[in-house]
Amino acid sequence: MAGPYVVVMENQTIVSDETLVILRAATSWSSRASLLRVLRVTVSQQGTSSAQQLGVILAQKASAFGTYTSTTPSPKYIGTVASGIGGSTSGAAAAAGTDASAEGAGTVTTIKAEGFNNLNGYLWVPTPSDTILIGPDLAFIVKLRGTPSTTTGWNAEVEFEEMT
Amino acid sequence: MTIKTPAGDLDDGTVYDLTLRHGSSERVIQSGHIRSFEQDGEMRHEVTGWVEVWEATPGPERTYETLTIGFLAENVRAFTALG
Numbered sequence: 001m002a003g004p005y006v007v008v009m010e011n012q013t014i015v016s017d018e019t020l021v022i023l024r025a026a027t028s029w030s031s032r033a034s035l036l037r038v039l040r041v042t043v044s045q046q047g048t049s050s051a052q053q054l055g056v057i058l059a060q061k062a063s064a065f066g067t068y069t070s071t072t073p074s075p076k077y078i079g080t081v082a083s084g085i086g087g088s089t090s091g092a093a094a095a096a097g098t099d100a101s102a103e104g105a106g107t108v109t110t111i112k113a114e115g116f117n118n119l120n121g122y123l124w125v126p127t128p129s130d131t132i133l134i135g136p137d138l139a140f141i142v143k144l145r146g147t148p149s150t151t152t153g154w155n156a157e158v159e160f161e162e163m164t
Numbered sequence: 165m166t167i168k169t170p171a172g173d174l175d176d177g178t179v180y181d182l183t184l185r186h187g188s189s190e191r192v193i194q195s196g197h198i199r200s201f202e203q204d205g206e207m208r209h210e211v212t213g214w215v216e217v218w219e220a221t222p223g224p225e226r227t228y229e230t231l232t233i234g235f236l237a238e239n240v241r242a243f244t245a246l247g
Binding site: 010011013014015016018063064065066067068069070087089090092097101102151152 | 184186187188189191201203204206208210217231232233234235236239
């Protein structure tokens with residue numbers, strides 16, 4: 001078990017209904033990072049002072065995956081061992097990405113759907129019974145629902161730990 | 165391989181300054197190295213290069229970061245080959 005690690009999308013210009021973060025576990029049960037536990041999700045905006053109500057979903061994403069900015073998770077305990085999850089532009093196994101420019105045709109299965117005010121931001125910290133686990137080769141996404149009036153200055157992060 | 169885009173043909177292995185469409189805005193990648201690969205039976209493209217960050221705060225805070233960004237050929241707006 002290793003972590004916690006955090007995948008960060010920082011101050012990006014986004015599009016409507018965008019996948020902000022994708023996190024896909026490693027394929028083989030015997031390899032590192034094949035089972036991940038999501039510890040925290042945040043979404044916030046710094047590009048406007050105008051209020052707007054938007055939706056956000058936490059979901060499972062099936063292949064075909066979208067097109068992302070490759071984003072390697074950072075250890076939250078600075079300087080400790082790197083995550084078994086790397087970065088990928090294509091939703092590859094054992095990899096993370098942010099700020100999708102194309103969503104991909106794969107099915108999205110929503111686990112949680114919530115609304116939030118962009119000025120307050122969205123923070124989800126699960127209680128033990130609310131925990132989301134990502135099994136081998138499966139992908140977890142944080143996806144915006146709606147069209148932001150201001151698309152600049154968006155942040156998102158997913159904090160997780162490796163259970164394997 | 166050659167990537168057919170609305171702005172013309174790109175070759176992976178060549179370095180480009182590249183402008184990609186991203187929703188209603190654009191992303192400019194400087195000195196971008198292009199790589200194509202197959203995943204799940206689909207050809208995919210990505211570019212690694214300098215990208216301006218802190219877009220919301222132009223001025224002295226502007227900085228550049230090396231990012232690897234996936235892109236669809238149809239989203240290439242413009243490019244200049246650097247060699």
